[in-house]
Amino acid sequence: MSKYPEVKTADDFHHQPVEYQEAVRKIIRSHALNELYGAQVFDEPAIALAPTPYAKWLTCRVAMEEYHHHVRFKELADQIGVSADEMQPDKKRPLNIFEFPLQTWEEFCAIKMLGDLAEILQVEDLLHCSYLPLRNVARITMPEERFHAQFGLDFCGDLCETREGKARVQDAVNRFYPGAPRFFGSSGSKNNAIFRKYAIKMRKNEEMRDDYMARAKDAVDKLGLRLPEVPLAA
Numbered sequence: 001m002s003k004y005p006e007v008k009t010a011d012d013f014h015h016q017p018v019e020y021q022e023a024v025r026k027i028i029r030s031h032a033l034n035e036l037y038g039a040q041v042f043d044e045p046a047i048a049l050a051p052t053p054y055a056k057w058l059t060c061r062v063a064m065e066e067y068h069h070h071v072r073f074k075e076l077a078d079q080i081g082v083s084a085d086e087m088q089p090d091k092k093r094p095l096n097i098f099e100f101p102l103q104t105w106e107e108f109c110a111i112k113m114l115g116d117l118a119e120i121l122q123v124e125d126l127l128h129c130s131y132l133p134l135r136n137v138a139r140i141t142m143p144e145e146r147f148h149a150q151f152g153l154d155f156c157g158d159l160c161e162t163r164e165g166k167a168r169v170q171d172a173v174n175r176f177y178p179g180a181p182r183f184f185g186s187s188g189s190k191n192n193a194i195f196r197k198y199a200i201k202m203r204k205n206e207e208m209r210d211d212y213m214a215r216a217k218d219a220v221d222k223l224g225l226r227l228p229e230v231p232l233a234a
Contacts, residue, residue: 004130004199010079013131020198024131025082026191027200031122032073032087037098038115039066046108055105055155062112062151065144072137079133096179106159110172112152114216118183120145121212130199153219160223173220174228180216181230184209 004020007013013021043063050056077087097115102108123145126138159165185192187206195201203211217227 004197007131010133013080019194020200021080023191023194023198023200024134025077025080027126027195028073028076028080028134029082029086032070032077034098035066035070035073039063039070041098042102042108042111042115043067045102046105049102049105049108051105058151059108062148065148069141069144072141076133076137096182097176100176100179104168104172106156106165106168107172107176109152109155109159110169110176112148113156113219114152114173114177114180115183116145116148116152117215117219118180118212120149121184121208121215125201125203125208128199128202134200149219153222156225157223160225166224169223170225173225177216177227178230181209181213184212 007016007020013024043059043066047056047059047063050059074087097111097118100107100111102111120142123138123142126134127142129135129138156169159169185205187204187209189205192201192205196204213227213230220227
C-alpha cells in the first residue's frame with residue numbers, strides 16, 4: 001500500500017499532482033452518481049413494493065439515507081471543482097447492477113443483501129484514504145451501508161421462512177447476483193493502480209471482488225440459499 005501523505009483540505013487538494021486530483025474526482029463523482037442512481041431505481045420505488053407499514057417505514061429510511069449519501073459525495077465534488085455538467089446522471093452510464101429491472105419486494109431484499117454488500121466493500125476501501133474529506137465521508141456513511149445490507153439479509157430471512165418465499169428469493173438472487181462481481185471493475189485496472197499509487201484506495205479490484213464473492217456466499221449460506229456460478233473475465 002502506498003504511503004502518500006494525507007491531504008487534509010480542499011485547498012490542499014488543489015496543490016496535489018494533476019493525476020492525484022483527477023483520480024479523487026473520479027472516485028467522488030462515481031459515488032455521487034451511483035448513490036443517486038440506486039436511490040432512484042431501487043430504494044424509492046421499493047417503498048410501494050414493501051408489504052407492511054413496518055417494511056415501508058424501514059424502506060423509507062433506506063431511501064432517505066441513500067439520497068443523503070449522494071448529497072454528501074456531491075458536496076465533496078463541489079468542493080474540488082467537479083463541474084455541474086459532469087454530475088448530470090445522463091452524462092455517465094450507471095454501473096451495470098442499476099440496470100436490473102426491479103419489480104418485486106423479493107428482488108429488492110436480494111439487492112439490498114448483495115448489492116449493498118458490494119457497496120460496503122467499496123466504502124471500506126476508502127476508510128484510510130489519503131484525501132481526508134473523502135475518508136471522513138466514508139466513515140460517516142459506513143454504518144448506514146451496513147444497516148442497508150443487514151436490512152436485506154433480515155427481510156430475505158423472513159421471506160425464506162416459507163418454501164414459496166425462499167424460492168422467490170433464490171430466483172431473485174439467481175438473476176441479480178451474476179452482475180454484482182463486475183461492480184468491482186476489471187483485473188489489472190490502470191485506474192485502480194493510480195488509486196493505490198496515491199493511497200486513495202487500498203486494494204486491487206480482483207482482491208476486492210474475491211472478498212465480495214466470499215462474503216456474498218457467507219450471507220446466502222445463512223439462509224440456505226446458493227449463489228449461481230459466475231464466469232469472470234480477467
